[in-house]
Amino acid sequence: MGRTLAEKVWDDHVVRRAEGEPDLLYIDLHLLHEVTSPQAFDGLRKSDRTVRRTDLTLATEDHNTPTLDIDKPIADPVSRVQLETLRKNCADFGVRLHPLGDVEQGVVHVVGPQLGLTQPGTTVVCGDSHTSTHGAFGALAFGIGTSQVEHVLATQTLPMSPFRTMAITVNGELPEGVTAKDLILAVIARIGTGGGQGYVLEYRGEAIEKLSMEARMTICNMSIEAGARAGMIAPDETTFAYLRGREHAPQGEDWDAAVDYWRTLRTDADAVFDHEVVIEAGELAPFVTWGTNPGQGAPLSASVPDPASFEDAGERLAAEKALEYMGLSAGQPLREVAVDTVFVGSCTNGRIEDLRAAAEVLQGRRVADSIRMLVVPGSVRVSLEAVAEGLDKVFTAAGAEWRHAGCSMCLGMNPDQLAPGERSASTSNRNFEGRQGKGGRTHLVSPQVAAATAVLGHLAAPSDLSALSDATPAGV
Amino acid sequence: MEAFTTHTGRVVPLRRSNVDTDQIIPAHWLKKVTRDGFEDGLFEAWRKDPEFVLNQPAHSGATVLVAGSDFGTGSSREHAVWALQNYGFKAVISSRFADIFRGNSLKNGLLTVVLPPETVERLWELTEADPTVEVTVDLVERKVLAPGVDAAFELDENARWRLLEGLDDISLTLREADSIAEYEANRPVHKPRTQTV
Ligand code: SF4
Numbered sequence: 114m115g116r117t118l119a120e121k122v123w124d125d126h127v128v129r130r131a132e133g134e135p136d137l138l139y140i141d142l143h144l145l146h147e148v149t150s151p152q153a154f155d156g157l158r159k160s161d162r163t164v165r166r167t168d169l170t171l172a173t174e175d176h177n178t179p180t181l182d183i184d185k186p187i188a189d190p191v192s193r194v195q196l197e198t199l200r201k202n203c204a205d206f207g208v209r210l211h212p213l214g215d216v217e218q219g220v221v222h223v224v225g226p227q228l229g230l231t232q233p234g235t236t237v238v239c240g241d242s243h244t245s246t247h248g249a250f251g252a253l254a255f256g257i258g259t260s261q262v263e264h265v266l267a268t269q270t271l272p273m274s275p276f277r278t279m280a281i282t283v284n285g286e287l288p289e290g291v292t293a294k295d296l297i298l299a300v301i302a303r304i305g306t307g308g309g310q311g312y313v314l315e316y317r318g319e320a321i322e323k324l325s326m327e328a329r330m331t332i333c334n335m336s337i338e339a340g341a342r343a344g345m346i347a348p349d350e351t352t353f354a355y356l357r358g359r360e361h362a363p364q365g366e367d368w369d370a371a372v373d374y375w376r377t378l379r380t381d382a383d384a385v386f387d388h389e390v391v392i393e394a395g396e397l398a399p400f401v402t403w404g405t406n407p408g409q410g411a412p413l414s415a416s417v418p419d420p421a422s423f424e425d426a427g428e429r430l431a432a433e434k435a436l437e438y439m440g441l442s443a444g445q446p447l448r449e450v451a452v453d454t455v456f457v458g459s460c461t462n463g464r465i466e467d468l469r470a471a472a473e474v475l476q477g478r479r480v481a482d483s484i485r486m487l488v489v490p491g492s493v494r495v496s497l498e499a500v501a502e503g504l505d506k507v508f509t510a511a512g513a514e515w516r517h518a519g520c521s522m523c524l525g526m527n528p529d530q531l532a533p534g535e536r537s538a539s540t541s542n543r544n545f546e547g548r549q550g551k552g553g554r555t556h557l558v559s560p561q562v563a564a565a566t567a568v569l570g571h572l573a574a575p576s577d578l579s580a581l582s583d584a585t586p587a588g589v
Numbered sequence: 590m591e592a593f594t595t596h597t598g599r600v601v602p603l604r605r606s607n608v609d610t611d612q613i614i615p616a617h618w619l620k621k622v623t624r625d626g627f628e629d630g631l632f633e634a635w636r637k638d639p640e641f642v643l644n645q646p647a648h649s650g651a652t653v654l655v656a657g658s659d660f661g662t663g664s665s666r667e668h669a670v671w672a673l674q675n676y677g678f679k680a681v682i683s684s685r686f687a688d689i690f691r692g693n694s695l696k697n698g699l700l701t702v703v704l705p706p707e708t709v710e711r712l713w714e715l716t717e718a719d720p721t722v723e724v725t726v727d728l729v730e731r732k733v734l735a736p737g738v739d740a741a742f743e744l745d746e747n748a749r750w751r752l753l754e755g756l757d758d759i760s761l762t763l764r765e766a767d768s769i770a771e772y773e774a775n776r777p778v779h780k781p782r783t784q785t786v
Contacts, residue, residue, distance in 0.1 A: 406607050
């Protein structure tokens with residue numbers, strides 16, 4: 114019988130297989146950041162162990178890093194200690210680190226792909242659930258806990274029990290104005306935050322094949338929000354074109370050998386998935402969340418649902434609690450929800466295409482006076498590229514704040530936070546209670562919806578703007 | 590890791606589903622660089638409410654958490670497990686756990702037990718009516734016992750063995766050093782490297 118993409122990559126990494134035991138899997142790339150690694154390095158020290166493969170390990174600073182005044186010492190002493198701990202650990206153990214101020218610094222899931230380190234058919238792990246992002250290249254990439262970080266540092270392997278496989282086939286074409294973010298939010302609303310549990314999701318079908326690498330990363334990034342261990346997309350010409358010439362991509366004969374191998378990384382025609390979901394791209398529309406988990410979303414044109422409309426008692430209770438926390442009432446049109454803050458950034462939507470999309474909407478327009486808009490590039494490279502294209506000027510001319518790279522308001526471990534009761538439209542991936550600051554309320558959106566929302570002051574799509582600018586000249 | 594065989598204790602009934610790790614331990618606690626001292630951060634936002642179940646004196650000293658489905662979703666932070674353990678929990682019962690959280694808990698000796706929603710409901714009713722009721726989580730027999738409740742649970746044999754013996758994964762894997770070296774010798778040369786060493 115044929116094998117799925119995930120099964121092929123898995124099989125190629127089995128170091129040892131024994132009846133009744135998890136497989137021992139080899140890890141090709143281990144990414145580290147400051148938050149989930151200190152206790153792992155401590156563990157190594159205590160047991161007198163070393164990092165087995167420093168040449169397969171890379172660290173960046175992202176969660177705690179400030180996005181203003183990066184040349185000054187970090188104000189929060191606890192954040193500073195965490196960054197200093199990472200620097201010391203990397204120096205002691207010989208791990209390559211891109212610290213704050215370095216040109217390769219940025220959100221770990223933006224940095225790996227941009228360096229060409231994330232490649233098809235590799236296994237990638239990081240002490241971070243959004244490691245699923247790297248699956249966009251046909252890598253088997255998954256988040257791990259700190260004990261497992263220590264395990265990979267010490268052995269370059271992980272004992273793992275096989276995942277189940279789920280195909281998410283997206284037929285047809287995404288309508289104009291509908292993005293990868295809308296698609297993945299719709300997928301999560303459909304299968305639920307626990308629907309992917311235990312699975313590797315493989316996104317396939319015409320709509321997926323047409324997506325750029327960056328859009329594919331947005332999709333795979335949020336697989337974890339459906340509870341899945343990983344998301345994958347089979348590598349194709351788009352993948353190869355993205356990788357060719359990148360710093361760590363194979364070169365010369367190695368490139369040819371690699372591409373020959375990468376071409377075999379497709380689910381066989383007779384392979385069987387444990388579960389299949391089919392989505393018609395043509396039926397999708399801009400999508401936003403109204404609740405406090407990423408599965409609580411609806412088309413922008415809809416209204417806040419009535420908790421009573423949920424059949425499942427648990428979902429009903431969750432919806433009631435979510436509306437209470439979010440300060441929303443059933444039946445309120447989503448387009449009428451006014452926000453205070455707009456955040457464009459994160460490993461979901463902080464890449465150059467995302468910034469271009471937001472800038473295109475803002476070009477010649479103004480951010481509403483009631484809105485604070487933060488634009489935070491996913492990495493320093495993205496930032497430099499945006500500046501070279503003049504996007505930073507578009508943002509600042511519109512009244513948005515152009516910031517330094519990092520995780521920033523995605524989780525508010527640095528000073529970029531929502532105040533209690535503040536409401537954001539955010540291109541990040543989690544709308545959990547307090548995620549962006551204590552008492553903060555988050556609506557997850559695409560970069561395009563974020564920008565249109567910034568202009569109008571309430572949740573909106575770019576099409577709402579054109580209707581307006583037909584009546585009044587742009588820029589007024 | 591401490592071994593887990595069987596544990597008996599009182600319960601905190603947490604009637605919430607989709608308890609994500611941001612609720613279990615908020616991000617600002619993640620700046621700590623140790624594995625201890627997280628107990629005050631556990632459910633920090635909810636504990637501001639005096640009515641919150643963890644704040645009720647009747648449940649103080651409880652060691653078994655019984656929660657709604659999809660417990661531990663979201664971030665991979667192992668700090669969520671440490672926070673529960675630092676607070677004093679030995680076991681968590683739910684009808685469904687998020688994968689990474691479950692893996693993290695078992696690696697730290699916090700037993701996560703999956704029981705059907707009806708049994709979770711029964712445990713909630715029992716312990717809400719009488720907070721002094723004790724529940725036994727028996728890993729040897731793979732059973733949860735309480736007055737009127739005798740529920741078997743599943744756990745894969747390998748994970749169970751590691752918990753019962755309190756075995757450290759890394760030492761076990763290091764016994765396979767030869768297989769790892771052999772695998773490395775055959776890795777394709779086109780695989781990426783972060784630095785030359
Ligand atoms: S951008 Fe957000 S989701 Fe991504 S790694 Fe940073 S904190 Fe995590």
